[in-house]
Amino acid sequence: SRVYFASWAIDALAKSLDADPAMRAWIPPRRVSFVRAEGLSVHLPGRPPQPIGERARAVLDLCDGTRPPAAIAAALGIPVAEATEAVRWLQSKRWVHWRLDVPTGTYPERELRAVLERIGDPALREPALEKLAVLERGRDTVQAAGFDAEALTSAIAALEADFAALTATDAQRSKGERTAPCRGLVYSDARRAATATLGTALLDELTPLAQCLTAARWMTNRFAERVRPRLRQVYERLSAAGPVDLGAMWLGCLPSPYPEATRDLDAVQAELRAKWARILAVPEGARRVRVSSADIAERVREEFEEPGAGWSLARYFSPDVLLLADSADAVARGDFEMVLGEMHSALNTMGASLFVHQHPDREELIAETTRDFPGPRLLPMLPKELPLKWSTRSRPSLDRPQDYYVSLVDDTGDPHRPRTVLCADVRVEERDGLLMAVLPDGAAFDLLDVYANTLTQRVMDRFTLRPEGDHTPRISIDKMVVARETWAFPASELAFADEKSETRRFVRARHWRQEHDLPRFVFVVSPTEPRPFYVDFDSPVYLTILAKAARRLARKDPGAKLKVSEMLPTPEQAWLTDDEGAAFTSELRFVAVDQTVTDVSRPAPEPAADGGA
Incomplete structure (x- = not known):
């Protein structure tokens, strides 16, 4: 550590x-x-x-x-x-x-x-x-x-x-909505000395994951397809008065990436849900749905198959996969099921500082990055922090000397670093029908690459197969649960939350759970809470936490809903143990790289023998 x-x-x-x-x-x-x-x-x-x-x-x-x-x-x-x-x-x-x-x-x-x-x-x-x-x-x-x-x-x-x-x-630092992670002066990151070996049986069961990745790429493509004309509108307005620099372009689009981004992404996500609804054909009122990847393969290809066409980060997808198994040996035998946790779209989660600097060989990760991007990249400088989600620990840390950094509003880079440029010195030009960011040395990049991180922030957690509704079933493809069972309840309908007596509140909450046939372990998402929180319905402490969250939400918006999701795997299904037999929760973090992307960037011209370009 x-x-x-x-x-x-x-x-x-x-x-x-x-x-x-x-x-x-x-x-x-x-x-x-x-x-x-x-x-x-x-x-x-x-x-x-x-x-x-x-x-x-x-x-x-x-x-x-x-x-x-x-x-x-x-x-x-x-x-x-x-x-x-x-x-x-x-x-x-x-x-x-x-x-x-x-x-x-x-x-x-x-x-x-x-x-x-x-x-x-x-x-x-x-x-x-x-x-x-x-x-x-x-x-x-x-x-x-x-x-x-x-x-x-x-x-x-x-x-x-x-x-x-x-x-x-x-x-x-005080806790609050405007405080980023790391409220203390220092933090610790650690890496276990142990290594878990699972064998290759797991790889044979990843076809459902490949189908989800294909759909996630479709989603980022559609978002990029909507972003480009929005940026072009701003460019054409600015270019009517003369040449456009990147600073004017960036500020002309605020709030980042552009004002209509949420509406555009909502429309893309709605279309994504509709496509999966046609593929899965979930029966009304079902609680468990299981389909075969072979049976839906052709429909997935028809709905989603196409090459990548997004921004630079959109070639990355980082799904978290959790295992349901008795032990590592059981996984090796093929005796397991899987759960798709989060599908981090347009993001390489292993590039975050906390992973890069706990990895035994950063240069190995840099070499993998160079396989993905053989040429230079244009990397926008990012703020040091973003409240609730962004801090030093999550800062992208796989930059290379050949990559360019461009400062936008947040000038957080090292001015002594070569290939560091100001947005005012970058021209925005149309080339072959695409808007390009042209650097002082002549290198040119797709303008979307400048917006890469802010686009990823919008789309990274938007992938879903789940239909909308107050109840959605657990959906499995082959041996992989791709959507956990969920429920939604208006906060004002959790009557037990207002019970003053802790004992009576505990009893009433358990009756409420039985009435709705909820599992013992769940996660709850509330519009008033910064993150999902865990609830054990057998614990008075956790039920008090749930009651407080319900009261806060009911006071703020009586019609707003708490979203409840089954915990899967449960604590009893932790397969990973150490040398002393202690069990640990765990997830397998994958990084998938789309190999179908066409790179439109252009390197800086080579200097001529006489020193000219």
């Missing part, structure tokens, strides 16, 4: 260091990503051109995040004071950022250390590095505490005290 810093903790330290006015001389200013200068005019999306003087324009051109004011002055042959004043003016116009920023990364403390080590004044540099070292030593003490509860509690308390003293910031 390894203990990591949450990015917000190191950002807080950087902000406290940035408060020292003496730091300003050593902080490289950086042009705002969507600011573009032409001649003696500065262009910002949605605003008329603004004038700029020759000297300020020359300084702006050098505000690339790598040069402090003294280096800018030296490059232009002007006094440092003059360069500093120009940067200050550019900052007042909001054309440059001039602050101590920490590039995003799995190890934010290393990124901050690299920034601080570039400070030329040791009287400023060394105290700043020592403050960082205090937190690093605290993190190391937490790591060393291991499983000793008392030592761990003491180490975390000491780290939090040091952090609060250094930053004048609370060491725990």
Whole structure:
């Protein structure tokens, strides 16, 4: 296991260091990503051109995040004071950022250390590095505490005290809708030393998964098909006034990816459900439906078979598969069933930081990425966090030196990294009927690749075979459960939730469960809760949690419904055991790569012998 810093903790330290006015001389200013200068005019999306003087324009051109004011002055042959004043003016116009920023990364403390080590004044540099070292030593003490509860509690308390003293910031972020994961200063990720071997019998039963993957690709294709004309509308509106840069394009589409995205995706999902309804022909009122993959194969091909035509990430599909078996030996014998958990569409889940940095050989994963993308990719810079779902742990971490990063609104990259560009410097052009993002060096990529992550965020959990309704059956194809049984109940109809007596509430809740013939173990989704939560109907504690959730939802929207899904596998069906016989819940994480995609990107032109393009 390894203990990591949450990015917000190191950002807080950087902000406290940035408060020292003496730091300003050593902080490289950086042009705002969507600011573009032409001649003696500065262009910002949605605003008329603004004038700029020759000297300020020359300084702006050098505000690339790598040069402090003294280096800018030296490059232009002007006094440092003059360069500093120009940067200050550019900052007042909001054309440059001039602050101590920490590039995003799995190890934010290393990124901050690299920034601080570039400070030329040791009287400023060394105290700043020592403050960082205090937190690093605290993190190391937490790591060393291991499983000793008392030592761990003491180490975390000491780290939090040091952090609060250094930053004048609370060491725990409050829970709320605007708080991303990782509320504490540090977190731990771990990898078990054990290896489970299942044999090849599992592979022989994956035909239903292949059919689901074919349908998921159809879904991403249809969404991409709707996205392209939406983006073209924005492009044509902007291009009527002249050339279009990516910054203007991105901001012109907000809210990202574009305002009608949810409506478009709802329509695609409705069509997906309708197609599966024709294929599965589920009887009215059924609770269990099982079909043969061979019997539906031709219908699946007719409804869904086509090559991939989405954005860059849309060639990836990451299904989670759970096993119903007595043991690993039973799986090897073929004595098992499977459950399709989540189908993460247009996403390589194994590319997330928590998996990449627990993998014994990151270069092996990079090599697999290069098989998928032999040429460079265009990767949009992402925010460091997104409330409720996005944090350092889920940051994509399979980037390669040949890949380009483009900053959009969130300029979170390292300006010292080659192949890092600002969106204002990227042209949007039509080529062979496609809108392309053309980089300063001439490399060109499908414009959809710029929107890859925001499109994936919309579509990643939209795959379903399940019909809509207050009750849907468990659906199996061969030995794979592809849809668990579900129920939906208006929150106001859970009468037991308002019972004041815990004993009576427990009894009434169990009667309610029996009335609806619900299983003992379920997961519940509520519109007022950030994530699904687990309920054991034999546990007063969990029934109290369910009652509270029902009351919250009923207060907010009496007509809103709680969605209940059977837990499958159940705790008794955990097949994975360690060397001491302890059972663990588990899932098999697959990454499927669509091999039918046609790459439309174009590399940068090779320099000619005379240095030209």
